Amino acid sequence: MVKRRxxxxxxxxxxxxxxxxxFNLVLSFYIPKEVTSKxxxxxxxxxxxxxPLLVGLLGVILLFSTVPVPYSSYMxxxxxxxxxxxxxxxxxxxWVSLDKISWQMQMAVIASEDxxxxxxxGIDLNxxxxxxxxxxxxxxxxxxxxxxQQTVKNMFLWHGQSWIRKGIELPLTFAIEQLWGKERILEVxxxxxxxxxxxxGVEAAAQTFFKKSAKNLTLxxxxxxxxxxxxxxxxxxxxxxxxxxKRQVWIIRQVSALGGQQYxxxxx
Numbered sequence: 001m002v003k004r005r006x007x008x009x010x011x012x013x014x015x016x017x018x019x020x021x022x023f024n025l026v027l028s029f030y031i032p033k034e035v036t037s038k039x040x041x042x043x044x045x046x047x048x049x050x051x052p053l054l055v056g057l058l059g060v061i062l063l064f065s066t067v068p069v070p071y072s073s074y075m076x077x078x079x080x081x082x083x084x085x086x087x088x089x090x091x092x093x094x095w096v097s098l099d100k101i102s103w104q105m106q107m108a109v110i111a112s113e114d115x116x117x118x119x120x121x122g123i124d125l126n127x128x129x130x131x132x133x134x135x136x137x138x139x140x141x142x143x144x145x146x147x148x149q150q151t152v153k154n155m156f157l158w159h160g161q162s163w164i165r166k167g168i169e170l171p172l173t174f175a176i177e178q179l180w181g182k183e184r185i186l187e188v189x190x191x192x193x194x195x196x197x198x199x200x201g202v203e204a205a206a207q208t209f210f211k212k213s214a215k216n217l218t219l220x221x222x223x224x225x226x227x228x229x230x231x232x233x234x235x236x237x238x239x240x241x242x243x244x245x246k247r248q249v250w251i252i253r254q255v256s257a258l259g260g261q262q263y264x265x266x267x268x
Contacts (some may be wrong), residue, residue, distance in 0.1 A: 098187040104219040108226035111254035114147040122173040182267040223251040
């Protein structure tokens with residue numbers, strides 16, 4: 001009995017150490033050495049907190065590889081923030097499988113948010129390189145987020161730019177790429193993305209703005225929804241301005257340039 005306990009302790013200790021090493025490796029990828037040297041004990045503490053957090057989140061990723069996601073972290077955060085501010089906030093959402101979402105909608109978000117979605121392994125290295133160069137110049141954290149990264153951020157983490165969030169986001173992005181696959185990532189993304197005030201997922205968005213199901217969305221409608229991302233409370237679907245309409249037209253052209261529905265066959 002004692003030997004079994006010791007064995008379990010060794011395994012859990014080994015898992016923690018591996019997670020800690022991964023966490024530190026990922027954060028070092030994003031955070032310059034001069035920044036980590038200034039963090040001191042705060043850096044050490046973040047790795048102690050981040051490693052077990054990563055282990056726990058990996059378990060959740062496995063769970064939701066097939067199970068519909070009831071609520072995302074961002075939904076919960078929004079609800080709590082409005083409760084604290086004593087403001088009414090109703091969440092509208094309805095989970096639908098990917099085959100219940102029109103190919104036009106699927107392609108619209110790919111064309112808008114992540115045209116290399118089918119070929120990358122969760123991150124777009126070119127986009128990250130550009131972001132890192134901008135960060136070095138502006139001293140601000142800016143992302144080069146793929147659909148996979150946005151899915152991780154919306155489902156597990158928090159919005160806003162921070163080195164710590166970026167450090168946790170990257171290994172989780174690799175994890176969903178390996179454990180979910182492209183079609184599942186796209187399915188989850190389309191079901192938890194915000195398309196308006198309290199409106200989450202394409203089914204709720206389609207019903208609210210077009211009085212139809214997501215399966216029946218046209219390319220024009222899908223492109224308008226995609227044009228609202230990632231700031232649907234600024235770029236409103238029900239009040240599209242000139243910039244949003246121009247982006248809608250651009251998205252439609254990009255869907256055609258990417259090959260339309262044929263592109264989706266490469267996600268299987």
